[in-house]
Amino acid sequence: MQDHQALRSRYDAVATLIGQASSSYPNVAEALRTVGDLETILARVPLRSARPRDLTQLRDALGIPPQLLPLLRKLNSPLLRELITSLNDHADEHALLTKAVVESPPHHLRDGGRPSAHQPEQRRSHCFASHRVAISPEVPQLG
DSSP: OOOHHHHHHHHHHHHHHHHTTTTTHHHHHHHHHTOOOHHHHHHHTTTTOOOHHHHHHHHHHHTSHHHHHHHHHTOOOHHHHHHHHHOOOOHHHHHHHHHHSOSSOOSSGGGSOSOOTTOTTTOEEEEETTEEEEEOTTSOOOO
């Protein structure tokens, strides 16, 4: 990275997190520890190769900002303030994934999690990111 000002801002933000947030740092670290590789997951979704567990990781990650924002707003760092104001809570996406994806889906579609053809009234399947994930009947069909 050639931009020394950007590097300095990042170092200041890290120093702020370590210094000012030392009492809340364990809470922030614990919340972020559960976040998977979002870059990979978000790359898989448009390619329709996201696995059921990817969708649960995405759902869980989208639920974290409301927990973190109160902790992060207390910090005195220009870069962190800028990042916080640019965050979107993605509440609609989180709600849809919460409603659509079962709590503990299989790792792969072939491992189960779909209703049998003889029991359509119990659950139906819905194609999301090229995988069928068991969802409740009241969830609207997407794309």
